[in-house]
Amino acid sequence: MDLDELLARYEALGEERDFVAARALFEQAEAEREDPALLNRYGYLLESHGRNELRQAAALYERAIELDPAFDKPHYQLISARAGLREPERVVSLYQQRLAADPTSVREHRFLAQAYLAARDYGKVLAIARAGIARAPDDATLVAARGEANAGLGEVEEALADWRRALKLDAEDIGALYSTAFLLEHEGRLAESVEAWEEIIDWNEARGLTLESVWPKQELARLRREDRSLAPREGADDAAG
DSSP states (O other), rough: HHHHHHHHHHHHHHHHHHHHHHHHHHHHHHHOOOOOOHHHHHHHHHHHHHHHHHHHHHHHHHHHHHHHHTTTTTHHHHHHHHHTTOOOOHHHHHHHHHHHSSSOOOHHHHHHHHHHHHHHHHHHHHHHHHHHHHHHHTTTTHHHHHHEEEEEEEEOHHHHHHHHHHHHHHOOHHHHHHHHHHHHHTOOOHHHHHHHHHHHHEEEETTTTTTHHHHHHHHHHHHHOTTTSSSOOTTTOOTOO
């Protein structure tokens, strides 16, 4: 079969053998010449494959939830997968129904806040996070979600304050520190962003998480390349750049 037929088959049937065969032909053609139309078609094949893989992942998360309703992780992964598929409305509807069925549940407030965040509906994230925090003032997940909402609404200092509080409430979850680093860079506050990346690296290395430090070191090195005034700390190892 030629490329056109393989692409048509994969788009219609989603069979892995057609993807593998088409990818091999694309790689062979790409090695022979660099053509914009060819690259576009190869990109589309990979994009289609990625969507199919995400749908399989979503199905696995849904099954994990069925098997263990008390297991939180697959809920968050399902929300992420649906966002990747550009279907955040599906998880928004799901977790709206779940919260309506159990309106006092802090856990369900967390899930719905995350679903609204996937949909980039920052006003509703803020409302749900605040409602959950009213029931559980020291819930780090909801405080961090409120920070994401504030960041999305352009309330930078409020977001940073929320993330600092979330880190104090749960020092073993540094997701808020990553959010801090990215927001500070977005705001042009590169020296502060560097400090956040250094803190992430220190946190990882204090726990022996060497692999987890590779990407933060790369981000740190990238910032320092962009602004030569952001010198490394004395004795710091940022050779990963």
